[in-house]
Amino acid sequence: MMRQPARTNHRGRRLRLxxxxxxxxxxxxxxxxxxxxxxxVHRSLLTALLCLAVWISAFGAADAQFRQRRPYRAPxxxxxxSGNARLPRPSVERPDPAALDLLKRMLRxxxxxxxIQRTQVxxxxxxxxxxxxxxxxxxxxxxxxxxxxxxxxxxxxxAFYYYHAHTSQMGIALWPIGQxxxxxxxxxxxxxxxxxxIARTGQEQILGHDCAxxxxxxxxxxxxxxxxxxxxxxxxxxxxxMRYERWNARGLVSVTYMTxxxxxxxxxxxxADFLPRSLPKxxxxxxxxxxxxxxxxxxxxxxxxxxxxMEPGRLPDGYALDGVWIFGxxxxxxxxxxxxLRYTRGVSHISLFERRAxxxxxxxxPAATRASAANVQRWQxxxxxxxxxxxxxxxxxxxxxxxxxxxxMR
Amino acid sequence: MNEAYTHNDAVCNALQPLLSDYVDGTLSARHTFEVERHMxxxxxxxxxVRQLEATVNLLHGSxxxxxxxxxxxxxxxxxxDVEPEPAHRASLQWLRxxxxxxxxxxxxxxxPALGMAAAGLIGVLLLTRxxxxxxxxxxxxxxxxxxxxxxxxxxxQQVAATAGDPLGDVAAENLAVQGATETDSNSGGTSLE
Numbered sequence: 001m002m003r004q005p006a007r008t009n010h011r012g013r014r015l016r017l018x019x020x021x022x023x024x025x026x027x028x029x030x031x032x033x034x035x036x037x038x039x040x041v042h043r044s045l046l047t048a049l050l051c052l053a054v055w056i057s058a059f060g061a062a063d064a065q066f067r068q069r070r071p072y073r074a075p076x077x078x079x080x081x082s083g084n085a086r087l088p089r090p091s092v093e094r095p096d097p098a099a100l101d102l103l104k105r106m107l108r109x110x111x112x113x114x115x116i117q118r119t120q121v122x123x124x125x126x127x128x129x130x131x132x133x134x135x136x137x138x139x140x141x142x143x144x145x146x147x148x149x150x151x152x153x154x155x156x157x158x159a160f161y162y163y164h165a166h167t168s169q170m171g172i173a174l175w176p177i178g179q180x181x182x183x184x185x186x187x188x189x190x191x192x193x194x195x196x197x198i199a200r201t202g203q204e205q206i207l208g209h210d211c212a213x214x215x216x217x218x219x220x221x222x223x224x225x226x227x228x229x230x231x232x233x234x235x236x237x238x239x240x241x242m243r244y245e246r247w248n249a250r251g252l253v254s255v256t257y258m259t260x261x262x263x264x265x266x267x268x269x270x271x272a273d274f275l276p277r278s279l280p281k282x283x284x285x286x287x288x289x290x291x292x293x294x295x296x297x298x299x300x301x302x303x304x305x306x307x308x309x310m311e312p313g314r315l316p317d318g319y320a321l322d323g324v325w326i327f328g329x330x331x332x333x334x335x336x337x338x339x340x341l342r343y344t345r346g347v348s349h350i351s352l353f354e355r356r357a358x359x360x361x362x363x364x365x366p367a368a369t370r371a372s373a374a375n376v377q378r379w380q381x382x383x384x385x386x387x388x389x390x391x392x393x394x395x396x397x398x399x400x401x402x403x404x405x406x407x408x409m410r
Numbered sequence: 411m412n413e414a415y416t417h418n419d420a421v422c423n424a425l426q427p428l429l430s431d432y433v434d435g436t437l438s439a440r441h442t443f444e445v446e447r448h449m450x451x452x453x454x455x456x457x458x459v460r461q462l463e464a465t466v467n468l469l470h471g472s473x474x475x476x477x478x479x480x481x482x483x484x485x486x487x488x489x490x491d492v493e494p495e496p497a498h499r500a501s502l503q504w505l506r507x508x509x510x511x512x513x514x515x516x517x518x519x520x521x522p523a524l525g526m527a528a529a530g531l532i533g534v535l536l537l538t539r540x541x542x543x544x545x546x547x548x549x550x551x552x553x554x555x556x557x558x559x560x561x562x563x564x565x566x567q568q569v570a571a572t573a574g575d576p577l578g579d580v581a582a583e584n585l586a587v588q589g590a591t592e593t594d595s596n597s598g599g600t601s602l603e
Contacts, residue, residue, distance in 0.1 A: 048528045055532075107576055119581040126585045140581060147588055153573075155580060160573040162566065173570040184576045216577075230577065244579055254582035288563075288570045327567075338560075340567055347577050353564040376590035378561065392564045394587070 099198045099214050100188065105239035106232065107184065108136045112269035113240050115261035116143070121254045130258070131267070132240070136180075137274040152279055157181075160288075163279045170282035173289040187346065195219055195318065196229070196346035206242045207261055209235045218318050218345050227318075229347040238263050246347060248396045295323025299341065302326055306337045308356050310383050310391070313408030316401040318345040350395035350405075357388040377402065381409050421448060422455055429455065433462045505531075565590060 109132060117130035117140075126148055129141040138155040142148040142165075150165025157180045160173040190196040195218070202213035211233040218229045233243035243257035262268075272278055296302045299311045302324040309324075322344040328336045338355035357380055377393045391409070393402065425448055431437045432445045449456040478484075508531050565587040572578035 044528075047526055048532075051526055052532055117581065119579075119585050121582050121585045122589070124585050124589050126581060128581060148584070153580060153584070155573045160570045162569065171566045171570065173573070175574055179574060180576065183574065187576055244582075246579060246582065254579060254586070256579050256581050288566050325567075340564075340571070342571060344575075349572070349575070351564075351568050351571065353567070355560065375586055376565070390560070392561060394564070394568045394590075 096199050099200045100191065102200070102212055102214060102234050102236070102239070103198065103232075104184075106234045106241050109134060109235075109239040109241075111238045111240070111263045112265075112267050113238065113261055113263045114267040114269055116259045117256060118259050119254065119256040127259075131269050131273055133269055133271070133274065139273055154274060154276065154279065156274060159276075161276055161279060162288075163282055165280070168283040170279065170285040171288040172285060172291075173287070174291040175289075176292050176294045179294065190346055201231075204233060206233055207258060209240070209242060209261070210237065211242050212236050216347055218348070229345070233257075235263075246396075248348060249398055250396075253396050289325060290327060293325070295325050295342070297321075297323065299324060302339060302341075306339045306354075308337075308383055308385070308387050308389055309339055309341075309354060310381060310389055310409045311341060312352075312405045313410050314404055315343060316345075316350075316397055316404060319343040319348075319350060320345070322349070348396060350393070350397065353392040353394070355390050357390040379406065381406075384410065422452060425455065429459055429462060433459060433466060561590075 112131070112133040114129070114131040117128050119126045119128070124145070126145055127143045129143060131139040136157055138153075140151075140153040140155075142151040142153075147166070152161075152163040152165075154161040158175045158177055160171075160175070162171040163169075164171070187196070191198055197217040197219070199215055199217075200212050201215040204211050204213060214232040214234060215228065216230045216232075218227045227249060228247045230247060231243075231245040232241060234241055240258075240261070240263060242261070243255070245255045246253040298321070299309055303309050305326045320343060322342040324342075325340045327338045327340070335356055338353065341352040341354070343350040343352075375394060375396055379391055379393075380388050381391060383389050393405065395402075397405070425445055428437060428441055428445055432442060437445065449459060568587055569580060569584050572583040573580045
């Protein structure tokens with residue numbers, strides 16, 4: 001075995017490596033030069049290498065740990081989809097009975113469940129604790145973002161409660177009895193009529209649950225192709241909705257999916273979780289909708305109470321009036337009345353909120369306006385009586401569709 | 411003039427922190443004497459004191475505005491909406507601090523500290539990664555202006571109406587209306603105010 005030559009450092013000390021330890025000369029030379037600890041260059045080099053080794057090992061351990069704990073991340077959906085280019089075209093003459101059955105099971109799952117749900121709209125994300133039971137009742141408790149943290153939402157068959165933690169206010173909407181069932185029947189009629197198509201288009205496993213993928217399309221009379229509206233991943237065993245994507249012509253609008261879930265008795269869901277008294281005490285409660293009042297079915301009927309109302313002369317493809325609600329006003333203060341006109345195309349909706357513009361806030365109404373694709377817009381328009389009307393639009397229409405809406409308001 | 415108190419950078423730097431308190435009249439007698447003796451010889455510091463006095467007088471003479479009762483509540487609500495600092499900007503700050511450490515090490519000739527700073531720099535370069543942006547088409551700007559009560563009510567009604575639909579996604583609708591803010595600038599009505 002080669003014997004390492006004895007060497008001396010600058011102080012005359014002899015350094016001899018063990019004879020059984022054979023090392024290549026460059027490495028041996030480096031180790032021997034490491035004896036010279038008073039030479040700052042070597043000291044700093046060794047210090048840097050040591051720190052680097054610590055960094056890399058720490059990062060590797062942390063990264064491995066992080067990767068193990070990363071929650072379920074569903075594959076990113078395509079950013080944009082045009083018509084039905086990537087999805088099988090369902091039959092519009094004969095709706096799939098299995099798909100319809102699965103849709104109904106989704107609204108009333110077979111078991112109770114609880115878990116963490118994540119929602120993404122654009123670049124905004126929220127996380128909420130989500131509970132549901134076999135009666136179709138649901139509870140959301142917001143965990144993030146900070147603006148919504150602490151908010152609690154109860155969705156019941158005939159009522160809606162929203163506790164706003166930051167303002168300590170409660171919004172309440174009491175629907176007429178049977179309204180939810182009526183809306184479901186309306187959706188099924190749309191499906192049977194062919195205005196909305198639904199089909200089972202795939203199968204995927206999410207968090208260990210086998211899910212069927214239901215895809216909803218909308219017919220657009222002016223365009224031959226169908227337009228994707230939504231995709232639902234429904235657990236085939238329990239009927240729980242595991243993932244929900246909403247689409248419009250521009251692409252994906254929103255995605256909501258479970259990141260953790262427990263079903264059955266282990267979920268710990270009790271009926272008391274869905275009672276209004278389970279909500280935090282609010283400083284102020286407000287009826288968001290007229291209690292137990294069904295919507296009016298035409299704008300003409302609504303104009304009896306709110307003569308200032310305007311409606312679009314032309315609607316985007318496939319949309320029809322869903323209902324008109326009148327708020328406030330009354331014989332004592334008719335000038336305070338406001339209205340909501342809601343239009344639907346199956347999954348997608350357009351809302352128009354209208355009221356007379358305050359005299360101090362009337363803006364000069366331009367001859368032409370340039371609409372945008374923002375999903376909440378506000379503008380003023382003049383009605384047939386020459387009154388200035390404040391309008392708020394909420395929807396997911398494209399720029400041209402919004403322009404059509406604004407240009408034809410009358 | 412006392413020649414011992416001609417203009418001296420070291421003295422100016424030492425008395426700088428006291429000038430503001432001198433203007434407010436909260437210095438001790440000894441410090442007041444020191445400052446006044448220095449100002450008699452140093453025109454630069456004297457000019458600075460005069461500017462401070464003029465600024466204070468200007469603020470005292472300006473009109474006072476009262477805020478609304480809910481001003482603090484709205485301010486905290488808007489602060490809650492402030493987005494966190496992007497990760498890449500935080501890592502740039504970190505990089506700056508590491509470089510400051512390197513500069514300090516070079517100045518003091520502390521070679522081991524230089525070695526650690528070099529290791530830190532390499533670690534930052536290895537660890538810094540840009541955030542992956544979501545693939546969903548952005549619809550809403552990240553900052554939300556506080557809407558008027560009328561708009562707020564409309565947004566609440568929108569969420570409630572969505573809850574009444576069999577296929578309504580209340581969480582998505584709520585998130586969307588929370589980010590509602592200015593539309594594209596057009597002459598018909600820009601802000602939601």
